[in-house]
Amino acid sequence: MTTSETVAIRQPRHSSRPMAGQRSFANGPLVWLLPSILTLLAVSLYPQLYSLVNSFRFFNLGVSPEPLNFVGLDNFARAFRDDGFLGAVGRTTLFAVVATTFEIVLGIFIALVLNQKLRGVNVARTLLIMPTAIAPAVAGLVFRHLYSTEGGLVPFLLEAMGVDVPAEGILGSPRTALLGVLATDVWQWTPFVALIVLAGLQGVPSELVEAAQVDGASPVRAFWSVILPMLKTVIVTVTLLRFIQTFNVFDIVYVETRGGPGVSTNVIGLDIYYNGLSYYDIGYASALTWIVAIFIAAIINVYLATAGRRNR
Amino acid sequence: MLRKVLLYLALVAIVVVFVVPLLWFVLLAFRPADADPFSVFFIPDLSAFRYVFVSPGIGLSALVSSVIQAVGATTVALPLAIMASFGLTRFRYRGRQVLSMWYLGMMLAPPVIFVIPLFVVLSQVGLIGGDLGLMLAYQTFAVPLGVLLMRGFFEEIPTEIEEAAMVDGCERWQILIRILIPIVRPGLLVAGIFVFCFCWNNLIFAVPLTGGETVPLTVRALSFFATSGISWNYIAATATASMLVPMVLFWIFRRHLVAGLTFGAVKG
Numbered sequence: 001m002t003t004s005e006t007v008a009i010r011q012p013r014h015s016s017r018p019m020a021g022q023r024s025f026a027n028g029p030l031v032w033l034l035p036s037i038l039t040l041l042a043v044s045l046y047p048q049l050y051s052l053v054n055s056f057r058f059f060n061l062g063v064s065p066e067p068l069n070f071v072g073l074d075n076f077a078r079a080f081r082d083d084g085f086l087g088a089v090g091r092t093t094l095f096a097v098v099a100t101t102f103e104i105v106l107g108i109f110i111a112l113v114l115n116q117k118l119r120g121v122n123v124a125r126t127l128l129i130m131p132t133a134i135a136p137a138v139a140g141l142v143f144r145h146l147y148s149t150e151g152g153l154v155p156f157l158l159e160a161m162g163v164d165v166p167a168e169g170i171l172g173s174p175r176t177a178l179l180g181v182l183a184t185d186v187w188q189w190t191p192f193v194a195l196i197v198l199a200g201l202q203g204v205p206s207e208l209v210e211a212a213q214v215d216g217a218s219p220v221r222a223f224w225s226v227i228l229p230m231l232k233t234v235i236v237t238v239t240l241l242r243f244i245q246t247f248n249v250f251d252i253v254y255v256e257t258r259g260g261p262g263v264s265t266n267v268i269g270l271d272i273y274y275n276g277l278s279y280y281d282i283g284y285a286s287a288l289t290w291i292v293a294i295f296i297a298a299i300i301n302v303y304l305a306t307a308g309r310r311n312r
Numbered sequence: 313m314l315r316k317v318l319l320y321l322a323l324v325a326i327v328v329v330f331v332v333p334l335l336w337f338v339l340l341a342f343r344p345a346d347a348d349p350f351s352v353f354f355i356p357d358l359s360a361f362r363y364v365f366v367s368p369g370i371g372l373s374a375l376v377s378s379v380i381q382a383v384g385a386t387t388v389a390l391p392l393a394i395m396a397s398f399g400l401t402r403f404r405y406r407g408r409q410v411l412s413m414w415y416l417g418m419m420l421a422p423p424v425i426f427v428i429p430l431f432v433v434l435s436q437v438g439l440i441g442g443d444l445g446l447m448l449a450y451q452t453f454a455v456p457l458g459v460l461l462m463r464g465f466f467e468e469i470p471t472e473i474e475e476a477a478m479v480d481g482c483e484r485w486q487i488l489i490r491i492l493i494p495i496v497r498p499g500l501l502v503a504g505i506f507v508f509c510f511c512w513n514n515l516i517f518a519v520p521l522t523g524g525e526t527v528p529l530t531v532r533a534l535s536f537f538a539t540s541g542i543s544w545n546y547i548a549a550t551a552t553a554s555m556l557v558p559m560v561l562f563w564i565f566r567r568h569l570v571a572g573l574t575f576g577a578v579k580g
Binding site: 028029030031032033035036037039040043044046047048050051054110113114116118120121124125126127128129130131132133134135136137138141142143145146148150151153156187190191192195196199200234237238241244245247248250251254255268269272273276277282285286289290292293296297300303304 | 326327398405428430452548566
């Protein structure tokens, strides 16, 4: 997608000239785009707008199957007084920042190793795809078992190394549960970052690195001054992508802790989910949905501006 | 020499950290109940798979549901994505770039913002608990993902062939079906595989929108956490079936992995 965008698509001579304006858009691409746009509007925009209406109402399925009276901005005001939601926002931000940082740093390191001429490196590359291929829910199950107090590998290894493991288990203690979930995300997505950075590394001409080393640059210096600047766009793109996706975290938390113990792993995704589908407070959950949607839209726009510029 | 040794050590450590947890989990499904929980060598016991997939086999309906839902959603999404890719690459108009961005934005939005609104709307039309409602919900990401992947393949086809065909009096839809689709078949396959895997791996839509017989594997695996205890061997057997499918597909299409997982933003 890097260069193909600049290839002008020439129109056959006898066709109407599509650049002319609205009418040609209707005669040309519209009919091709309409089915997918209508589908997306039906499955996303309509429910979203309906939820916007609901966010101004008192609508609790536990009280009445029908939406009740309009309550103005009450649901939104409640969100900013709700310690559960505010806590989840802070926790999710912390989770996203820490997980993304680890994934990017470790991913770059692994990519550098995988870029060496070593025997078996191709096999390693192929094997590293596996964590990314599986469902996040399954990754959650894998780690829930690894952390298990009965026969779990992680407490066994940690105790063998002399590290204290909470008696209630890694996921059972409010001190370590978020860390446990975070490690799962880092495990699943670091290989993904590594494979993308590796694809970028393979585009760095080896002559450049060699030239720097001939000029007396150490490998570390060559990495910082030659390789890293050339990878900048790839790293920025994948960082923003991972930040957005870790901010959206749901599956692994749902599988490993359901937000507990207490609220120690209650992230935004779960908070909204529980308000809507466990407490059936559709009005409030709709308001939370919209607050988060606006916030994420802002981040996504940064991503699009960055990734989009690169595409051109 | 020392550098080589350190690199090999790092390589081995990387593979161990990222592969052993998976193998360890798969072993769970085969380990006999009376074996030591840390044992690696034992005679494989298939009773967990028999329990889950044969008798009583509550995992079998989940496997069937997973296949129906993922194949169904992909079948709906691909023609829409093909048409959209055609519209995004074969015409020039203002807003073309913005429209592409819109599909990408749909892909990046947190799924939870779709879940509650969709749950409310689908329950009003009676589509909760069936395959159809879930397949509709999957379109929120299946269509954009298909578009983002396929667009790149369409862009790479030179327009000369089409121009010649148009001069010969071919209609647009004939060009798409007779000329473009055969050329982009690899792209079609890649988009299909990725859309399928994203649906197959889904949990957040499947939990509230399915029930009973229509529950897919990812949700079924969670049902073995009972108050009477956790049946890890059944969970592992169900999860192994779930992970095997995307693993094999990703392995086959590993070359297109990067483009697929970054929604086309980084070309692999």
